Amino acid sequence: MSKKKTTFNISKTNNFSEWYSEILNKAEIVDLRYGVKGFVVIRPWGARIIDKMYRIYESALRCTGHEAAIFPAVIPEKNFKRESSHVEGFAPEVFWLDKKQGDERLALRPTSETAFYEMYNLWIRSYRDLPLKIYQRANVFRNETKATRPLIRSREFHWIESHDAFATKKDAEAQVRDDIVMTEEVMHKIFGVPFLPMRRPQWDKFPGAEYTIGSDSILPDGKVIQQPSTHLISQHFVKAFDVKFVNEVEKERTPWLTCYGPCMSRILASVISVHGDDNGLVLPYTIAPVQVVVVPFYGEDSKKVKEMVEKIQKDLFGEHIDVRVDDSDKRSGEKFFYWEMKGVPFRVEVGEKELANGEVTVFIRDSRERVSVKVGDLVESIKNLGAEYDSRLLARADEFFEGKVVECKDKVGVKKALNSGKVVRFAFCSADVEGAECAGFVEKELEARVMGTRADVGEKVVGKCVVCGKKAGVVVYVGKSY
Numbered sequence: 488m489s490k491k492k493t494t495f496n497i498s499k500t501n502n503f504s505e506w507y508s509e510i511l512n513k514a515e516i517v518d519l520r521y522g523v524k525g526f527v528v529i530r531p532w533g534a535r536i537i538d539k540m541y542r543i544y545e546s547a548l549r550c551t552g553h554e555a556a557i558f559p560a561v562i563p564e565k566n567f568k569r570e571s572s573h574v575e576g577f578a579p580e581v582f583w584l585d586k587k588q589g590d591e592r593l594a595l596r597p598t599s600e601t602a603f604y605e606m607y608n609l610w611i612r613s614y615r616d617l618p619l620k621i622y623q624r625a626n627v628f629r630n631e632t633k634a635t636r637p638l639i640r641s642r643e644f645h646w647i648e649s650h651d652a653f654a655t656k657k658d659a660e661a662q663v664r665d666d667i668v669m670t671e672e673v674m675h676k677i678f679g680v681p682f683l684p685m686r687r688p689q690w691d692k693f694p695g696a697e698y699t700i701g702s703d704s705i706l707p708d709g710k711v712i713q714q715p716s717t718h719l720i721s722q723h724f725v726k727a728f729d730v731k732f733v734n735e736v737e738k739e740r741t742p743w744l745t746c747y748g749p750c751m752s753r754i755l756a757s758v759i760s761v762h763g764d765d766n767g768l769v770l771p772y773t774i775a776p777v778q779v780v781v782v783p784f785y786g787e788d789s790k791k792v793k794e795m796v797e798k799i800q801k802d803l804f805g806e807h808i809d810v811r812v813d814d815s816d817k818r819s820g821e822k823f824f825y826w827e828m829k830g831v832p833f834r835v836e837v838g839e840k841e842l843a844n845g846e847v848t849v850f851i852r853d854s855r856e857r858v859s860v861k862v863g864d865l866v867e868s869i870k871n872l873g874a875e876y877d878s879r880l881l882a883r884a885d886e887f888f889e890g891k892v893v894e895c896k897d898k899v900g901v902k903k904a905l906n907s908g909k910v911v912r913f914a915f916c917s918a919d920v921e922g923a924e925c926a927g928f929v930e931k932e933l934e935a936r937v938m939g940t941r942a943d944v945g946e947k948v949v950g951k952c953v954v955c956g957k958k959a960g961v962v963v964y965v966g967k968s969y
């Protein structure tokens with residue numbers, strides 16, 4: 488009989504790429520054997536994390552006045568064609584259906600502005616209909632030509648898209664700022680994924696937007712991964728869909744639209760990468776599919792242990808804590824390894840000896856500490872330990888993140904920093920079209936991307952553009968990206 492491996496044993500720091508592929512497989516997050524490039528099966532363990540993330544995000548959206556809807560997955564070609572930059576931007580990535588409607592082609596949605604606005608044209612009549620804030624939980628499809636990477640760059644991804652309409656530009660811009668706050672409150676504070684809010688350069692905004700504010704998180708190898716973006720949609724786009732309303736004094740006006748797209752499958756990639764360690768997954772307590780695994784140790788009096796395990800399970804379940812009992816006949820070492828690798832925050836060991844003192848042992852996944860807890864205090868203890876657990880993960884992620892961003896003054900320094908897995912901050916000529924040429928250099932010569940300028944703080948620039956030597960107008964952040 489072959490002995491099962493009892494350590495995960497791949498260094499996340501030294502070999503992130505292998506670690507990532509291996510953990511997705513071992514922890515049963517995704518299965519890549521479906522047989523269609525860029526499409527993966529998300530297995531129950533991954534699906535449950537994503538579901539918990541969806542619930543938290545949707546509840547945050549409802550708290551800020553959004554309502555849910557469900558839109559069709561197909562979009563008629565004429566909708567795409569209404570706004571030229573949008574069709575140009577998305578056309579290369581669209582999956583067209585073979586089956587037409589009459590003469591018209593139908594697209595599988597790559598994003599749903601053109602589906603929502605079709606209906607906003609009918610739903611928005613008067614200022615009383617505004618603001619209108621609707622989101623949907625959806626999968627969208629983009630025929631990525633670049634190499635795909637599970638959860639990071641796929642041809643199908645699972646996100647929320649919210650499409651909001653306002654009477655004034657001021658209200659719409661306030662929503663864009665609120666979207667960034669939501670990314671901070673949910674993705675950073677709850678899921679523990681730090682990010683830089685970036686106003687995208689003009690050449691990299693959403694096709695059809697006046698401007699885009701993205702958020703970039705950083706993976707352990709220093710590569711940047713794009714997280715939720717929010718966009719102020721251009722009036723040209725809104726007019727193309729003929730969305731209008733009548734204001735308080737009976738004058739016809741065009742509303743201002745925004746959209747926001749947090750992608751759960753991609754955030755999961757960051758959660759896994761940022762928190763995991765050499766023993767496997769480490770998941771925030773709040774979104775772990777199983778928060779507590781109970782492992783019984785049977786001795787002389789198995790009845791007593793069994794009864795206690797049942798009581799613990801019932802108590803935890805009664806407080807909405809996701810609990811599972813591992814009653815399998817695997818060796819305890821195997822059980823420990825398995826649940827640690829799956830990222831379960833707490834393991835409760837129930838054995839006769841401790842029960843004699845009215846205690847159980849709690850093993851804490853991230854710190855690998857063991858603490859004794861009185862059976863009567865277990866539920867409260869788990870709740871407290873859970874909150875501490877998530878703050879610890881957040882603090883660790885923030886510390887990592889801060890060490891990843893460096894400042895450079897010249898091309899050589901920038902190149903060196905990028906190649907050593909850093910995101911670099913430097914003086915740059917312009918984030919408007921005039922800067923596109925220097926951005927081209929960054930892309931070609933440095934194999935990196937100009938992420939943009941800080942959207943949350945104003946950064947003063949001095950000196951010259953590190954690339955062309957002309958007077959610098961902005962401070963940009965540049966990183967290698969997925």
Ligand SMILES: [Zn+2]
Pocket residue numbers: 915916917922925952953954955956957
């Ligand atoms: Zn320049």
